Amino acid sequence: MTVKGHTLLANNALLFTIYITNTSLENYSYINLLIFYSFFILGVVLVDIDEPKSFIGRKLFFISYPFKIINLLIIFVISFFTKNKSIKRVFEHRGFTHMFIFPVLIFASSFLTNGYLNLYIKLLAFGVLLHQMGDLITNSGIRNYLFPLPFENVKLFITFDTDSFFEKIVNTFLSLLLTYQIFILFNKGFL
């Protein structure tokens, strides 16, 4: 999925979550809302930091290359201790930041904090999870997504190629849905 698709999907999911959880944004200052949103989007975009060829990876190549190496080392250490054979092919593919365990660990770490920091970390984890959902609907899926469970390649039922015509249709639909959701939330006084 392209970075455009990822952000459209994530923003739709965020607004939908605000709506169904009946979260009132009036309790927070604009500055705080901006920080909340920044952490969320950071989570969405930063997952691809382990891929020097990705949108964010190309822009921040001085981070993405060292990160790719660190990422592979983490996977190497995990595979060494667990003797998990299915892990070996991850060297050719998406790394640790693309595993389900990554947002789970971020979310778990939020319990060590309180106040606003707790919410920031939870939003970061939510953003990461939504990026992963976006990758799970691409044809390549995510290898070892459910590590340490031994599923080789995980993807959802409906998938398409990144930047394909089908993704463009999906993105157009997501743009319209986002506009609709913003309209609804404004009308109901959420925003």
Ligand SMILES: [Zn+2]
């Ligand atoms: Zn990705």
